[in-house]
Amino acid sequence: MREFSNPPMASAPLVGGLADAVFDHAAEDPTRIALGRKTDGRWQDVTSARFRDEVLALAKGLIAHGVRFGDRVAIMSRTRYEWTLFDFALWSIGAQVVPVYPTSSAEQVVWMLHDAQVSAAMVEHEDHAMTIGSVIDRLPQLRRLWQLDADAVGELNGAGLDIDDEVVHRHRRAVTPESIATIIYTSGTTGKPKGCLVSHANFMFEADVMVERWEPVFRAKRGDEATTLLFLPLAHVFGRMVQVAAVRGRVKMGHQPNLNAAALLPDLAAFRPSFILAVPYIFEKVFNAARRKAEKDGKAGAFDKAVECAVRYADALEAKAFGSGPGPSAGLRMQHQLFDKLVYSKVREAMGGRVRHAMSGGSGMDRRLGLFFAGAGVTVYEGYGLTESTAAATANPPERTRYGTVGQPIPGTTVRVAEDGEVWLRGGNIFQGYLNDPGATDATLRDGWLATGDLGSLDEDGYLTITGRKKEILVTSGGKSVSPAQLEERVRDHPLVAQCIVVGNDRPYVAALVTLDAEAVEHWLTMRRKPMLPPGELVRDHDLETEVRRAVVAANTLVSQAESIRTFRILAHQFSEEHGLLTPSLKLKRKAIEQAYSTEVEALYRS
Template sequence: MRESSTDLFVELPDDSNITDLLLATVSRAPERPLYARKKESGWQDVSGAAFLAQVTAVAKGLMSQGVQPGDAVAVMSGTRYEWTVADLAIWFAGAVTVPVYETSSPSQVQWILQDSGARLAFAGDENKARIIASGAAAAGLDVQVWKLTDDDGTDTLSGLASLGSGVQDAELEAVRSSRGLADAASLVYTSGTTGRPKGCEITHGNFALFAVNVIELLPEMLKQPGARTLMFLPLAHVLARAVQVGCLAAGVTLGHSATAAELVDDMQSLKPTFLLAVPRIFEKIYAGAEAKAQAAGKGRLFETAAATAVAYSEAADRAARGGKGPSPALRTRHALFDRLLYPKVRNAFGGQLKIAISGASPLSPQLCHFFRGAGITVLEGYGLTETTAPASVNTVPLTRVGSVGLPMPGNAVRIAGDGEVLVRGVGVFNGYHRNPEATAEAFSDGWFHTGDIGSLDEDGFLSITGRKKDLLVTAGGKNVAPGPLEEKIREHRLVSQVVVVGEGRPFVGALITLDDEALHAWAAENGLGLNSLQAAEHPKVLAQVQLAVDAANSSVSRAEQIRRFTVLPRDFSLDTGHVTATLKLRRQAVIQDFSAEVEKMYAKQP
């Protein structure tokens, strides 16, 4: 199949906008908790009515400072409740939110402020405030900076809100209602790994139509009584904000977790019923469960339980397609482990998680099957900033493990002649801000060129092979997709990250890092006292990595097989600049920074 589409479930009036969703939710149930704020004493519920009152007060404060409809307002902060307050307040004032990753460099901040023409900015702390002020000065802009703290300082949210006390409700309503579906709601700047970041114009319609339709698409997540979730992804990421708007429209309680490091503890206390995460989170939780079992002398039992979960999920897939479901023996084993071991896996997520959405990068089908077999359905989706994140997603009744699902409602997916994935529909952005050349280059006949390579099966499910620009062409002229090889190698418990190399080279190679937690557990099991530097060269470690490489090689032709690999002594991280804020690999940065290791791999022909 070359094209697949899904009709809209719900349409919205052209003159409506995101703020109407909040007003409707509060009108239906003003006392329902929309947010949970993390305090020292625990989670504190914030009702819809209380949240709306805070949002409108800050919006009036923005108006008092001269912010007008269409103006850009920047937000540079980690994930927190106040970020959400600022976002909605900006929209109530008719303005446009410009998220800035808190990890952005000063030069990136300067460019984003300059390109967006920001009038005002919110900062997560004093350091971010200084970076914004410095960037604004360098860009020749006069930008007011307010801190996203919940104290009573004059330069905080409450201080800004107090300045708006003279703004009348009718004035606020006039600017709030002046925005429609076609108007810009946010300028989201891409990572800029190949040049200056480009500002993607995301409209009210992009966000709002996603929100009202995802409720109907995933009722098991968003229509369940007591549904709640925990947001830990950076709110500068468009997927995080799209899901947040969806939760707002559905009346789902949402808590904020500041970092991935706090996520496990926060899940234990908030106990989410569904979660938006990236593959690295699922990989870490699986590796942690495996390491604990190994340390307790139950490694073989865990392996059997994991294999049972995978087999049970695979059988469920076959049954859904009219094939044979789980055998009586498999059902018996699954029921046994569902009492003995799977609850421990579920408890790692707080004990009440039923569904999780995985995005940003590919998730191993084996892991997907494992978690589903253990009682947590992981639905993989796909999208980019330019598609307001989700262009496609698996659903509870329509799941195909290994794919990224069917197109989102109101969207269509097409596969071009060269295998590139094209998207059009209500989720696709307006274009790049002040960059008509880049916009024209990204579209043809109304279809957005994603830059990803993929395929559609006979039922319209989309699968992604990799980035078009990441395809390697060896010296022998063989095209190699790094993604499937990397994904397969990462299934080994000791492996953390993989970057396949080989552009213009005589054979394919790989840079591999180790998972510290899994390594320490494995070393203890094998009576080895190894630090990271020693492990990268230890024969037993290299033998384990070779097993992972061999498994990956077994699924491809000889010309695509990895002939050599190098184990690096440290993992890729946000601090080293090798992964993004959503834990996605910066492939070119890795290859550049470890060019000496790459050259050494090719110094001697195998």
């Protein structure tokens, strides 16, 4: 067993709740720009005083509509300004927010709203209203339903005009750090989602530690305004933590509801954040788009050399930071300077031009990709956490980033790796338990420790590496235990691959199902002057299969022969949340995938 702790930086709050920051900041600096809001295609500034006034007006409207202290109110929407407005208005009156992914099915919605006994809900548009409407007879507690695109904010503001401001302040003063702020339902790769009880203190601890420890990286350069564009889903704990930290840390924040590149990249260019928080998927997309453009322009060779230079440059800087090397040589520095003008500056421009630092979480990032971005002038600090730890429990420190790891425990947190390799966590960010499920709470919270279910290792400096999930370990019929995560991640490193799932439980050997990235495949076909074929024919293309085989061979270099992927099959379509094969946070639902593709899996084991 190995354990590593980081001493606390911020003291635990003794009074108050999350909404207090909105009112305190407006009183201290009313003209400071707190948020950016996109209206009719243009970004407009929102001062701290204006945001406070909007929060107060909405809070009064909620009271007028019967929302009371301790009531649970659901929000079903994409990431947008109004979600943040509703969050802080609800917290102002001591209500508990239940976030719902906008892609949730009717059955998922009815489970969460019924389990949490939600009394009111705010949805984004008519489709969401119809989803809830289709199960309304099974939700006897639900009394109110508002729709953002039907002017819910205006309706509530009007309803609250006769409510005195002091009524809201009385509610707000009754909120304590121990009060529950939100009930976030885990994605649920197996079984029904569980409601995680996250307190105001959990969020305040997490946000204040992240702001105090990582504040120097929030700005592109000294003296700059700190700004970030939030495009992570606010139904996920990572996006929610970013929201709270931005408000508490006085970071100007904008919202972007679409994760696809066509919508996100123009807003990055217009909003020009000084740092971003994202999942590895975003960084992969930026890199692959840059690589495809270089290939289209006939500059693939130069781009690949620039990538190699960036990786070697960042690797040398990392070695110097840890005292195991002198840093980049003079020749490497000159080469790096040249590629900065030709290649790296364009990569940074794709992220808005000002970004020099970023944080990544949600899943593991490949070490080489992290080194590339660092060498290209954007240091990505990878971290690790769960809903149950209110987002990050570990993160790479600004001074000494160790790429390929998820960093050290954040200040005030302890990480322990148990005898069986399971990662345990302890600190002020650990949640209060599962709603209506004492059995699951007792199994997960043990004497103040959170048993994460993840497997990992701690190095001598306290840097954590995640190696897989306990429940996802495969055992072949020959008795060989295999962790699928590292194999799947390495196969996914290939630009043509969208998803990979490794199978082999109780089977004679390990195999894999692979899906393709449509945009990358289209580019690959164009560059090779190949016709665009229907998906069913495309997956049988010999050259395409050879490319995917290269990805599998690269993954197999990580493991022993007994653990390696013996064979694979390319599927015509990606796994989707719509078909019940992915969680809302895009994690693979392994059992569901193996069941849906049972014929293909069986074919992998026919002699």
